[in-house]
Amino acid sequence: MNGVALRTEGLTKDYGRGRHRALDGLDLEVRTGEVYGFLGPNGAGKTTTIRLLLDLLRPTAGRVEVLGRDPRRDGVEVRRRIGYLPGDLPVRGRDSAGDLLTFLGHLRGGVPAARVRALADRFELDLRRPLRELSKGNRQKVGIVQAFAHDPELLILDEPTSGLDPLQQQEFLRLVREARTAGRTVFMSSHVLGEVQEVADRAAVLRAGRLVAVEDVDTLRERAVHEVELHFDAPVPAAAFADLPDVRHVSVDGATVRAVVEGRADALVKAAARFTVLTVRSHEPDLEDAFLAHYASEEAGRRAA
């Protein structure tokens, strides 16, 4: 199957009295069966886009098509085939998590209770607890269960891993991979490059309401920047780490080497392997530093040309 699961053309949204432009001419095309990452810093317009897809917001200009339909005209039909995970599941009242999931299931004409239970067990969610006593992480799990329970064709997930601990994040990413294997389409927003790299086929990068890039995830990985810190058992010569490909900002300080890797870590690892490595620490700077810098400079270059 090689259809289009969702498409936007020139999608624009202004908010409020000041007509603040939250989204500016967004063109997206998500193919059926792919996992599509939607990356951007907070406030870039990711949630606005998602709420436009669900017909919770109405576009100022542009077109939206979800599963081949107009979400405004055929909203009920479209949303029957979607699973939506909000960024922060709003909860109120004394109902238990199980009650809410039963109610939401009925809105879909019934969802197999066994599937709800299986998903809850998988994320170790206690369905008997009252909603308002749930932590952010547990609310997120309720959100995951209701989004996946009816096994929808299209999953629209807004910052799906926020609040989950690392093990649960991995479990969630497994769930996403299973959905893809089953032929589902996944559209997930995130401000964390790593999780998108792990599961997505392609990703769009959004900044200040504009689309900056659409890339294969392999390309994203090449572009990704890591700060790496190596500790050796004895001081190492600076010359051993000079002029390595994909490695920048190297500083050698006795037995410690710090560097920024852009793309592959291969050259740095091979250079380090000649000495006795005690520890390796690597971390991903936030999206803005790691990643948007690249496109910002590219954009500036184009403008100068």
Place this chain on the structure above:
Amino acid sequence: MLRSVLGKTLRDQRRSLLFWSLGFVAVTLIYVAPYRSFVEQGLLETRESAIYEAIGFDQTPAGYLRGTVFGLIGPLLLIMAATTYGARAIAGDEEDGTLDLLLAHPLSRARLVLERAGGLGAAVALLGAVLWAAVVTATRVADMGIPVARLTLAVLGLALLALTFGAVALALGAATGRRGLVVGVTAALAVASYVAFTFAPQVDALAFLEPLSPFTWYLGDNPLVGPPDALGLTLLVAVPLALCALAVAAFERRDIAV
């Protein structure tokens, strides 16, 4: 109760409905049951006064009920309850962020408004039934001799009056999504309507306002003594229905706030 939006709405309100019900029973018993002893102690002997005339109070059983439970405290409480429910129906849940999740499901906006309106109607009907039972019981205890049919008609009118303001709150909430504004405007309209019914007739320049007040539709011909006011009751049914239609239309065309 978890099978529909309407059922869930009532389920979410079960505690508050219980407290309102207890309140109605208590108020009715406190005001109505001791009627005989109030009369015997001469507490209800009033001088001729424009105020008493305006609120329709006198010491006959019908005048006493008209001046207290049906003309003042009943409308006050039932309109408060209906306004609270009407404001919560759309605006309250929108401010809490729970509408987002509901409307991301296969549920049309019109259906949501109508189920919420149904929940409002059911809540007011339930409180009306409790009030009816309390009034019928209390008037028996006080031996006031008012036929049940008249009490039924009066409670029906009162419930429809409250429903009218509940529908105002629902429609304003559907149009604006702001609970504070909804409660404030609805309360102001209710007070204005009460004043238009009660005092406008005594001021020539304002007399034209009286027939516009929902209170007039309900109490203009005292349902405890006069004939049923067919036009008034019709208006009290038609206006909430029209407000629901407006609520759907307004809610269909706007953004849902986060």
